[in-house]
Structures are given as C-alpha cells and as structure tokens.
Amino acid sequence: GESVGLHLPTLSVQEGDNSIINCAYSNSASDYFIWYKQESGKGPQFIIDIRSNMDKRQGQRVTVLLNKTVKHLSLQIAATQPGDSAVYFCAENTDSWGKLQFGAGTQVVVTP
C-alpha cells in the first residue's frame, strides 16, 4: 500500500487513551481549517472542520481546537481505537477561492 507515513512524525497511542495531534499553520489570514484522515493506499477522508470565528468544535469522538494567537490547531480523538490508525493532515484555506495548504501529516499508531 501507499507509504504515506514514511518519515512522518509518529504518535503512538494505547487503545482507549485520548490522542492529541498538533498542527502549526502558516498564514494568519487563513479563515478555514480542516482535518483529514488518510489510511494507507486511500484518499484523505474528511474528519472535521472549523472556521476562524470559532475556537472549538466537537464531532463524534473528535474535537478541534483553534488558537489563532499562536497559529495552532489541534485534533483530539477520544478513546482511540485501532481503526484510528492512519495519517492525519491539517489543511488551511489560504485565499478567497478556497485553495488549501496541507501540512505534512502525523502518523498515528494505536497499540493494543
């Protein structure tokens, strides 16, 4: 399968624990942020998004936090499961028509 995790930062998490994945973004004018999950050999899957007028948004087992002061985005996964093992990307909207800038990704490995 696709070795998208090669040389990526790795977060090792025990099953059942909470995971926190961090992302520093570059453009202070970015107004929209997305987290994607990518399993080996597959396309990225949308997880959750947040706009710059918010600092927190919750989904099913996931929470995204946005700190515009330090240009930091995080994804929290509650009760991490084996199926959460994947590469996680953050993306920021950098211009008016919707162009996204992607981070390099973080490999999450869930251990039993």
Next chain:
Amino acid sequence: DGGITQSPKYLFRKEGQNVTLSCEQNLNHDAMYWYRQDPGQGLRLIYYSQIVNDFQKGDIAEGYSVSREKKESFPLTVTSAQKNPTAFYLCASSTWGRSSSTDTQYFGPGTRLTVL
C-alpha cells in the same frame, strides 16, 4: 470517498509516454482539483477548476495538463515532460465558495502512477 471515482487504481507507464488519469464526481460540485502526494509529504496542488471550460495552474503544474469539458469530469494528463511522475495522484471536488465561506474538499480514492 463519497461520490468521487478515480481510475485506474494503479497505472504503469514507460518513460516518454503520456498517460491520462480519470476523475469523475456525481456530487454536483462546481470545483475540482488535482493533487500529487509523495511519501512523507503533504498534498501539492497541480491544477484546479472552478467551473466548466476553465482551469488554473496550481503550485506544480509543469508537465501536467487538464481539461474540464463537463462538470462531472476533470481528467489529468501526465506528459513526458514531467520529470518525476511516480506518485500518488488524488482528485478532489467541492462546492465553490462564491461568498466569503469556503467549502470542504472531498477526495477520491487516488491513482498510484509508476514510471518504469
């Protein structure tokens, strides 16, 4: 993967040959995008199209070409001028944010291209 299909899943090409990757969506999205992904790297934008019969270069357009004759289809041609074409290619689509809001991009399953 939603309503976005890419074909083929795996593609092999000899050096000097052009090859076309297919992307189709049934989400009625206006905008479509092509990205390239290399191991250990994020996605890099090749081309994008906001409406039919119009498309724009992304960050790494050299050696690639596209067409947008139908709303549902956005094929990518990897030409012989692309110096290092072996990569995972991803197509995405979204509604086009004509207001200040921006809409999520949804991705297809990808095509892995290998140059022999």
